[in-house]
Amino acid sequence: MKRYLLFVLRIAVAVSLVLNTGCWSSNEIEDLSVYVGLALDVAQESKFEQGIEKQGASYPKHNMLTATVQIVPPVTGKGQKQGGTSSEQATTYINEKLTGDSLIQIFRQFALRRDRPLIGHHLKVIVVSSELAKRYSLEQIFDFVLRDNDIRPSCLVLVSHRNAFESLSTSEPGEIPAIYLAGLVKNRYRSNKIIPPVSLIKLDSRMQSGSSFLLQNVITSENEHKFSGAGIFKGSTKKWIGELNEFDLEGLSWFSFDVIGGAVKTYAHEGYTITYEPKRSNSKIIPKVQGDDISFHIKVSSEGSLMEDWSFPEIPSSEEYMRELEKLFEKQVNKQIQQVLYKMQHVYRVDVGGFNEQLRIKYPKVWNRVKEDWDETFSSIPITYEVDMNITDFGSSND
Template identity: 40%
Template sequence: MKLNYMKGRFKLSLLLSFILLLLTGCWSSKEIEDLGLIVGTSLDLETDTNSREESEEQEARNSNKELITITNQFVTSETTGSGPKEGKKQQAYKNVSETGDAVLPTLRNMILKNDKRAFAEHSKVIVIGEDFASTFNLKQTMDFFLRELEMRPSALLLIAKNHASNILESNEPSKIPAFQLVEMMKGHKKTTKIIPPMTFAKLEGKLYSEASFLLQSVVSENDEIKFVGAAVIEGKTKKLRGFLTGKELEGITWITGKGKGGLVTSFYEETDQPIIYEIISTKSKIIPHVDGDNISFNVKIESEGRIAEHWVLSEKTFDNKFLKKAEKATEKEVERLVKNVLDKIQHEYQTDVSGFGTRLRIEYPKVWEKVKKDWDQIFSGVPIQCEVNITIKDYGTSGE
């Protein structure tokens, strides 16, 4: 009996010892005071001669190879006020820059000027400068970030007009620009001037295809960050081809039918006064036609919405005649937006960033196999007809 009791106590002791081992804490834990949390990164083409010479001296070589400047935006215990500088007014972030000819060695050189261990699992956004995106193949330069285990698949990719590092600066000490960009991107559900977010999860597929695509563009003007249109990335070169304006981006959104909200400003034909149409829903269908070697497309766009505002005092909002005229005016404006952007992407940029090639591949796979290698060039000469049908379902509570 005593022997069984002793065996029971021994087994219990072993079990408790095993449980205690599991409760000793996280073996891989990292003290927050020792970390520099990377929340945003910018990449720019280095144009400063002094920086170039200094970098080449560090690498013990002399070359005409283009160099890149990487800026990491850190949030640390000091910047958040939880460290030794608590109580003092200071910026909520710290930017650290380094120049080199490849991403990883350049990031490693930041250790020489940063006393915190870089930790990228909280990275929100990468901003690429205009010159950088025009010079380098994005498939090559994004290779490190796509491989890096610490990078989140939800991180965003943006293209900056001019210098990307400017986008990670703010005059307001309490604001963290990387977080601000993420919040701004959420506005794509309410406007056709912001494209759906390009996350790293989506980016890899885009870079490994031959299709051209769009990235949201951003600019820093008068110390304010602002989304302005979109950057056109050419499928073959994976380089920046040019930019679309906000209005041209609206046209793309109507073609693709991906807009979840937004406004259209048209003008009443008889008085030239504005009518503001707010989108409730929209859908688009791209229909390819093949006749021998000739390819053409029809785009059918349908939308339901409401009159959010109008300045036409001579008409009653509830009147069917006025509603029909408002619908026609809105249709005319949408057709203009679509026509203008088609002219630019077909004839100036010669890049299909609106899904015409995808529809051709799905409905005519054999034809697609023949044309896919030169699709952007072929697309530039393809006839496209657009048909728009607007239905006003709501006109608010005013206007009787």
């Protein structure tokens, strides 16, 4: 009897093993909508939403924000209504817009609209419009995104000058705008107008630290995009308060993050163009504290090459001429730094240059005393700077 029972049990276990292969709550990837981009705008109901609301399809909500998700790959056949403008070629993405006042609720509304639910594991880029960030604090806007366990903290965050959803569309066939935007930040070695990427986790730590910060600004026109300048977010409110333009950002880059590429263009006394390409740079923000007085000194030194010289007739690249040009480039960089410092201290009255970090590291006690009202304190702190540019080579041509 016992043996018989054991036999039956064994069979039962074996059968249950066969029946239970696979994962408990697995979802086939074909049955999911993978979204790679998310754009957040102030509420702007789409035609579809206006249409359905006329038929009474609504739920209690305030229209506070519009979320646009970029989904890849689209359902073939029916998904092209909102896709790119190229009608012949199958688009590689679709953008879906919905409006509401809770991001998670909006996301769940998609479940009423498409058979394949959204999955956030592969979100690459979040673009938030400056208009929305002006009204609400980033802490509020990003609360869901930071809590959600699907969305990875490595996701990139950008701010858009105009509507954020525009930056998720393109007229180039085969291009997925979200991936394209995420790739742009890798070009820092070509331009010092790109700030080091701000991922969700960095955004979170900056918001928690209470200091003001920058987000790369993306500008869109005719379905094409450009990184241009950066949005400034005030530490006390986490709201958008203004923008640094490209020229400011260049100035900021010299002391606030390492310059590993770019182009410094200026004009020689005779009026022709000369351009310097920085290869590497070294910068130091040196805080000084004397009694209650805080001051900063910025030291920038850079090495690079003279990559363009429009002098006519050509002037040979002599040692003397190089020294002369170095002075001109230094003057230009000084101008850039001066302008961005002016904007930070007198226009927006925020510290987005990392001065607070240096003070915190070198003088932790002083920092503890001033950190509460740092942005205000900062705007009246004297800052001096010195720039040292070195032309180490002049490319393949030497005259």
